[in-house]
Amino acid sequence: xxxxxxxxxxxxxxxxxxxxxxxxxxxxxxxxxxxxxxxxxxxxxxxxxxxxxxxxxxxxxxxxxxxxxxxxxxxxxxxxxxxxxxxxxxxxxxxxxxxxxxxxxxxx
Numbered sequence: 683x684x685x686x687x688x689x690x691x692x693x694x695x696x697x698x699x700x701x702x703x704x705x706x707x708x709x710x711x712x713x714x715x716x717x718x719x720x721x722x723x724x725x726x727x728x729x730x731x732x733x734x735x736x737x738x739x740x741x742x743x744x745x746x747x748x749x750x751x752x753x754x755x756x757x758x759x760x761x762x763x764x765x766x767x768x769x770x771x772x773x774x775x776x777x778x779x780x781x782x783x784x785x786x787x788x789x790x
Contacts, residue, residue: 705744709737 712734749755750767759767 705737705740708733709741712737 712730715730716734746755750759751771756764756767
């Protein structure tokens with residue numbers, strides 16, 4: 683899956699389902715719950731806090747992946763990771779080009 687944010691903060695998503703959107707929505711929801719807990723507001727706790735931690739980690743990993751896909755912060759990647767990133771980007775480009783060709787044929 684690929685998640686890209688535009689310079690205006692608009693989310694663009696390429697995946698087989700809406701799981702990314704669900705992850706980000708749950709992150710936003712539980713982010714507010716964590717703020718309420720930090721302020722001493724007794725609310726639903728227990729598994730929410732645990733799930734929030736997991737979602738926060740997933741969002742951070744997605745943001746790191748997004749930066750790599752945008753060509754940023756590549757210094758930390760190993761040679762093998764760079765090769766895998768290149769293969770992933772090549773596959774995405776092939777998919778985009780195929781879609782563009784299909785659309786151009788449907789317009790003519």
